[in-house]
Amino acid sequence: MADPITSRSRRGVSSPDAPATLDARRRTLPRWHYLVALLAGAANTLSFAPTPHGGWLELVIFAFFFAWLTRTTSWKSAALTGGAFGFGNYVTGVWWLYVSMHDYGGMAAPLAGAAVVLFSLYLAIYPALAAGVWSFCAGHARNGARDADPPFSPTWHGALAFASAWAIGEWLRGYVFTGFPWLASGYAQVDGPLAGFAPVAGVYGVGWMLALVAALIVQALVRAREPRGVDSARRGTRVATPALTALALIAAGLLLPLAQWTTPANAPLTVRLLQGNVKQEMKFEEAGMRAAIDQFQQMITSKPADLIVTPETAIPVLAQQLPPQFASAVRNFSDSTGSAVVFGAIGGTITPDGRVVDYTNSLFGVTPGTRDVYRYDKHHLVPFGEFVPWGFRWFVNLMSIPLGDFARGAPVQKPFIVHNQPVSLDICYEDIFGEEIARNIRESATPAGVLVNSTNLAWFGNTIALDQHLQIARMRSLETGRPMLRATNTGMTAAIDANGKVIGRLAPFTVGSLDVTVQGTTGNTPYVTSGNNTVLAVSLLLLAFGFAFGPGLARRRNGNGKP
Incomplete structure (x- = not known):
């Protein structure tokens, strides 16, 4: 031999x-x-x-x-x-x-x-x-x-x-x-x-x-x-x-x-993906928070689109504590232009005695013509960043950053509807779990035709993490046969079509808006149908x-x- x-x-x-x-x-x-x-x-x-x-x-x-x-x-x-x-x-x-x-x-x-x-x-x-x-x-x-x-x-x-x-x-x-x-x-x-x-x-x-x-x-x-x-x-x-x-x-x-596993569905959407490039060290300081809220208010209301998306926690305050000026400006802009707006903020429940419990990393959606506010709560939390694994409190205490134990959202949550197009939202590194994205499509009463990821990669500076995360998002489009939209704080803000091709992106570490048109799809790929069960x-x-x-x-x- x-x-x-x-x-x-x-x-x-x-x-x-x-x-x-x-x-x-x-x-x-x-x-x-x-x-x-x-x-x-x-x-x-x-x-x-x-x-x-x-x-x-x-x-x-x-x-x-x-x-x-x-x-x-x-x-x-x-x-x-x-x-x-x-x-x-x-x-x-x-x-x-x-x-x-x-x-x-x-x-x-x-x-x-x-x-x-x-x-x-x-x-x-x-x-x-x-x-x-x-x-x-x-x-x-x-x-x-x-x-x-x-x-x-x-x-x-x-x-x-x-x-x-x-x-x-x-x-x-x-x-x-x-x-x-x-x-x-x-x-x-x-x-x-x-x-x-x-x-x-x-x-x-x-x-x-x-x-x-x-x-x-x-x-x-x-x-x-x-x-x-x-x-x-x-x-x-x-x-x-x-x-x-x-x-x-x-x-x-x-x-x-x-092979075409999915087919176009509903009218194409005009989309604006916002990149604020807010410095991470300023994000949770009082002055930095006020500046970020003012910046994103201006960016959101500067130009209409069918869908406007901000990065994760772009508005770094509790949703119930949104400045009235921001809330009214976004609501009036949505109603007058027909634009649906998704922005990242902190969710929570206020008890009768005034305490805030069950903090969540959330996205909130404003739809024109209705007073209802859509809410998506992050389900797959980051260890050490959004929850502290048992026995590792000492490790978290070695870092001087605002970390905590967040509550989890449901594994399957209803999509956000934009002009009859169901949109599935996820936050940060949730999009590295393809089975969960597929499950959300498979088990939803209204399967989404467009995927949206809102994230903040400023934690990792100007490193290969940004390129790697974009590559991961492209895999999600290939697996599901659906376009993926990414709104990030520092990069990579990008739009990916249903075939996994990047159709637009912003340069990292710049302030800007990516304006694209995307076509939603319908139908299930074999992976959406069976998830990881086959392999x-x-x-x-x-x-x-x-x-x-x-x-x-x-x-x-x-x-x-x-x-």
């Missing part, structure tokens, strides 16, 4: 006659193996925004990552390799959290840096778990260490196990402890060759397909490097089949965007098959030399 990395001197390959202690020593991978995996993970950060068409780079890096995994000789070394790759990816991909904790939160630099490292180590648990599970389900961990042949042999069930384990690991990362699916591998494919699978199976399904294609490429390369035998036709088949399958999947990903069910089924039959397949392969 050929070695995918070549080298008979590679650690992990030993004679069956060698003593057990010598065999174990030879199977211990050198430390630089894990360093290379870490560097590969760091390089994978370059696949994400702002790198254009980074999906192709990611495919190359994932093929290398899988080939590197094949050097491992036990589930432990596989898990360490996956963890090193993940840590390299996350510590270079979410370093901007340091900016929020240190620059704006006032946390000491060493503590903020340590927090980013520890958080990245936590996130790395999930790719480590995925690599370890792959090692078991491919029959590699339980059989390779007993055989004279190198422990890795390219198999179809091994490739499917890698794709499935990777998808399950990413889903768990986006679910456990309220989830943090930032840098899910599928996001880099927004402009890549596999973006067409997004409306079918969502971002985790795109990641599943990425891992499968990468594994098949490695499988084909390994087969191509095997010694030429008498049965050259069979050898050619073993090379061509995985290679052609990988090419077919890439072709499908490139062609699937031609989870397929992955669990394939992993169960691999775990049950993988070892037997490996034994038969190593026993008779056949795949």
